[in-house]
Amino acid sequence: MSLITLRKSLGHAYILINSITFLKPIQRNDEEQLYVNLACQHLSLYQFDLCPCCLKIRRYLHQLDLPIACKDIEKNIQYRHELEQLGGLVQVPCLRINKMGRQDDKWLYESDDIIVYLRKHFSK
Numbered sequence: 160m161s162l163i164t165l166r167k168s169l170g171h172a173y174i175l176i177n178s179i180t181f182l183k184p185i186q187r188n189d190e191e192q193l194y195v196n197l198a199c200q201h202l203s204l205y206q207f208d209l210c211p212c213c214l215k216i217r218r219y220l221h222q223l224d225l226p227i228a229c230k231d232i233e234k235n236i237q238y239r240h241e242l243e244q245l246g247g248l249v250q251v252p253c254l255r256i257n258k259m260g261r262q263d264d265k266w267l268y269e270s271d272d273i274i275v276y277l278r279k280h281f282s283k
């Protein structure tokens with residue numbers, strides 16, 4: 160079995176387990192959710208469906224109820240180019256952080272660092 164086939168099989172298994180063990184999203188009042196929605200407009204997640212680390216992040220996005228745009232680098236070659244040329248590396252997941260009023264975006268690679276960032280900014 161090739162590594163790609165193994166990775167895809169693992170991805171499908173993770174997606175199945177994820178759908179069975181989905182957690183209930185946290186609850187916020189309208190004002191809090193509005194703040195979160197606005198903040199999320201400055202973030203985007205580069206990822207693809209069958210990547211286990213990406214699934215870990217998508218699961219956390221669901222848990223924290225964060226409407227962050229997910230950019231699939233396997234389905235859209237433009238996203239892959241953006242990640243490579245602007246971020247500097249084709250590795251997912253990667254959180255693109257646009258600081259308000261700044262031209263240079265921050266590209267946060269490593270799923271554990273992304274979790275830490277999201278927890279710091281959005282968990283209750």
Ligand SMILES: N[C@@H](CCC(=O)N[C@@H](CS)C(=O)NCC(=O)O)C(=O)O
Nearest residue numbers: 210211212249250251252269270271
């Ligand atoms: N330590 C990294 C591992 C990330 C990783 O290995 N990502 C793989 C996908 S699962 C990747 O980007 N591979 C490059 C590619 O598929 O082109 C993390 O936890 O985020």
